Amino acid sequence: MRKVLTIAARDYRAAVFSKAFLISLVALPVLWGGSAIAQIFLKDKVDTADRRVAIVDRTGKLSSLIVAAAEQRNSNEIFKAGVTPRQQVKPRFVIEVVDPAEIGAPPQSTLKLSDRVRKEELLAFVDITADLLEADAGPASAVATPVMPSAKVAYYSNSPTYGDFSNWLKGVLNNQIQEIRLGQAGLDLKLVRRANRPEAIDSLGLVSLDKDGNITDADKVNMAASFLVPIGLMMLMFIGVMVGSTPLLQSVLEEKMGRIAEVLLGSATPVQLMLGKLVGTVGVSITIMGIYMAAGYVALWHAGYADLFPTHLLLWFILFLTLSVVMNGALFAAIGAAVTDAQEAQSLLMPAMVVTMAPMFVFMNVIKEPNSTFSMVASLFPPATPMLMILRQSVPPGVPLWQPIVGIVLVLATTVASVWAAGRVFRVGILAQGKGASFQQICRWIIQG
Amino acid sequence: MQAVELESVSKMFGTHRAVDDLTLAVPSGTIYGFIGPNGSGKTTTLRMIMRILLPDNGRIRVLGAESSQAANDQIGYLPEERGLYKKMTVREMLRFYAEIKGVHHRDCRVEIDGWLERMLLTDWANKKVEALSKGMAQKVQFIGTVIAKPKLVILDEPFSGLDPVNAEVLKDAVLGLKRDGATVIFSTHDMDVAEKMCDFIFMIFKGKKVLDGTLEEIQGQYGTDILRVRLESNGDGTESMLDLSDIAGVERVNNFGRFQELRVRRGTDSQAVLAALTARGRVRHFEVSSPSLQDIFIRIAGADAVEATHA
Structure with a gap:
């Protein structure tokens, strides 16, 4: 465990105390929110010619x-x-x-x-x-x-x-x-x-009895809370996974190509090395998420919408983020160990990216009907569970408790399998030089070890 | 007590047999030199001792233990290909290598400072690795290997690419490790270094052990079949470069400029050769000696050795 933590601490420091981290910290929100900000600034910048x-x-x-x-x-x-x-x-x-x-x-x-x-x-x-x-x-x-x-x-x-x-x-x-x-x-x-005058429809939540037995007033449905918060949480988790996993692949590739891996393997087992790197990656993702969430809370509080901040989901979010980073990170680390340069990594990265991005393809259907059978099944498909489950949890009225618990169990099992398979690829691939491994070769490494 | 024991160890890569039925015992507290041409199986053997690679057959015991785990805090390993994180400072890098081997954070500083001073790198402690020359990076890597005071130190080509000053510094450090009780195994292409530093020399060729013992034992196997001669025939005191290969009993002539080294057939009378030399000019130097390790290496490896010595 000490070796895992030592490797994790080095990777964490190397990632967080770097210019690249600061740049991505600023660049990501700019890229994501850039078009909205540009629209606001360019709103009045129109051609006023007749x-x-x-x-x-x-x-x-x-x-x-x-x-x-x-x-x-x-x-x-x-x-x-x-x-x-x-x-x-x-x-x-x-x-x-x-x-x-x-x-x-x-x-x-x-x-x-x-x-x-x-x-x-x-x-x-x-x-x-x-x-x-x-x-x-x-x-x-x-x-x-x-x-x-x-x-x-x-x-x-x-x-x-x-x-x-x-x-x-x-x-x-x-x-x-x-x-x-x-x-x-x-x-x-x-x-x-x-x-013909149109009538507005008030969208309200349900009423219930308070502790004194009185019927409470129904709360007006806040469309921002209903749509922006779930989508925001899901996007944040996606950023967290990508911010951690992509540098992990580069770091493994650097260690392999720079022959640092062989030095490290004299001190730590391949599994310790990979786990250390995964723990470091989780740390990086949680750090960047912490910064974004703190900034988001301050912004909401400043605008008087602090109650929109999904405090009740924070623990679930951190839990799902951690598992998602480990699950995806193991996959990315295995790719880094199996290839010999960035170009080869790109071709193997494509299927991994499709798996990571799968929730993006269905999230609108899920957010509209979070408790439909499709939404439930999709959110229990382990690669998509972390993002889709947090999305469903954040849309009122949420989901029954058993669903995120089953989701966690399934993701945990998939994560263990993913780390196990990646560990086998990592162990063989990290010292292999010359041509990168083919998909079939990687499968053989997983099966034969 | 043996620090390392290999028993009938073999390793295949596809259809290529990299190591073939190798048995070897490295006594504790000694310096053991691995020699052999490129691709003969030295690095594979070292990696198997490190358990980075597992043998297909045979048993390996390291420091008395048989384990399938590579990671061992009592072993320091310097691979042939150097690997350092370019963006870390020298001190951070060494601290990381020390901590991963189990040295406590608070003990690191003294050890690191001591080694940096010894390796003439104190001024570079807070510089990034990417700023170091190749020789300096190699010394940093060496410090990383020994910073945790391992009982067994495995060095794959530690002297390659070093200038004479740095090679001397590293040589002293390796001898210091032995003085402190560590067992040192290193591979080298430099026969002079192997002759002068190693208590035992092991040569592997095409995956098989071909030499194993002290320098004296190895030379003893080849007898005293080398005659080192210097002739003066020009009358002005300069050395003669006459062709001596036609002298009866001479098998091979190696011309070093000031000297010529004659290898004679087993059973050849050295006095007869001396007489033949005297007939050709004034003999300024005549020495009967054992073959050098370099000579033995070339005799065994032949054409492969040419490639190795030029590598």
Whole structure:
């Protein structure tokens, strides 16, 4: 045990007191949260140049309404809220009304306007057919189907990814068309609007009796707690496994290629050497998780959401993280011992990575229905158990206690098998030089020892 | 008492027989030299003594115990290929090697400082290993091998690549280990080192033991069939480099420049050779001696030895 701890302490110090550790400590959250942070910083960094759009309104009734809506928007909706003097953060929509008589009928009209778009005189143009308002003028369809037939309003552009204008136009047109059609049907517009007003649904938890026998109020379901906390915990565990296991592979490879392994094997058995490295790796993973969790708690506390921190799951998290790191780390250590360079390691790493990442492929199904049969079975599949079980445990109302206990037993058994098999590969592979081992050879090492 | 005993030990790698029915006994407190051409089985034998490799057949007893475990805190092992963590400092590295062998943390410092001073490395104690020269790294590795005061020290090619000054420092250290009661086994290609340092010499060739004993015993097997001569025939006192291979009884001539070494057939009268030499010039030096270890090595290994001595 002393040798295992000595090796673990050396590996832990080598990993944690290094520049690479500090860089990965900062880089991982930046990579994971980078896009969200970038979105926040780049939110107002948009091109505010005018967007000029031509409208060919063959009904003769809509273009003036669209122009009025655009002016209303340009006057009030394109500035940053609460900032004086006004700071424009969105482009103006400039509507050019084209006389249908002057431009003619499609396809000549669309060709002329397409050429103007190509010359960048226009962002896009819209062609509204003459029968748009007549087509569904009947009372029943006007009320029941607010969706425009696509053929009656055509939006032409060579910037298909820019959707701001078309989305805005859709809203404006639908409102105007609804008003016109309701008027044509002789219905009271205010009454219809009131009847169509959507009602919010409060998502609540269950009620129960308190110690005095009174029925408690149901708590509102916190969507952040329901989704972000489980996903966050699972992602943290994935980071913990990767942060520990990947350097472990590199460290074994370094010891093998640098012939340090032979020196160490004069002092420790292959199993002691591998266990020492695994214990060191667990230490590295728990350290980085501790730092992230402490930072997460401080951030939540600062924002007034400290109650979202899943304190009740901390022990389970550490237990599952430890087993997951040992289980995956043994696999990575065996790969490091079986190969002779980083390139060979990559090819053997692929199947190992698929196993490690398996929970990522199914976590959305699990989080939506954490107590379905599929979720339960998936979370009892040992390679996926640590991440999926903690995910299910963190979604209210959690899982029955027997499930994580069975999960722990299964993972423990798999971990023992994984360490045993990896130990056999490690013992033979660590001194093997020349060509790296093939998959078949590794299997033979495991079977024959 | 024997520090190491090998009894009919064999080891195969695939179809290659690396060690073949080897029996060997290394007495405690001695320096035992392993010689042999490259690929003859020296390192495999050392690794089996260390139990890093397990023999296919035979028994190995080390320090009186038969075990399948490689790790033994009473054995210090310096492999042929040196292995040090480049990013650690010399002191951290040595502390790690000491602690893994069971030396208590508080005892490490004194031992490490003592060895660093002895190996002229005190100024490098807090430098990273990657900053060391090859010779210095080799000395650090040696300290790592002996820092835990092992009873048995196994050194695979400890002197290779060292300059004469560092080789001398290391030689003194090895002799010091013997003085302190340790048993030292080392492999070498340097026959001069083996002759001068080893109490016993063992030669392995193609996996088989071909020599085992003291230098005197080994030389005794070959008799006194070497004549070391120096001729002066130029009249100006300079050495003659006449071809002496045609003298009756001379089997082989090894020319060293100032000397020529003649190997004569068994039963050849050395006085007859001296007479033949006198006929060719003034004999300045004539010495009847046993063959050197180098000579014996070459006689056994032949063409393989050429490769070994140039390795």
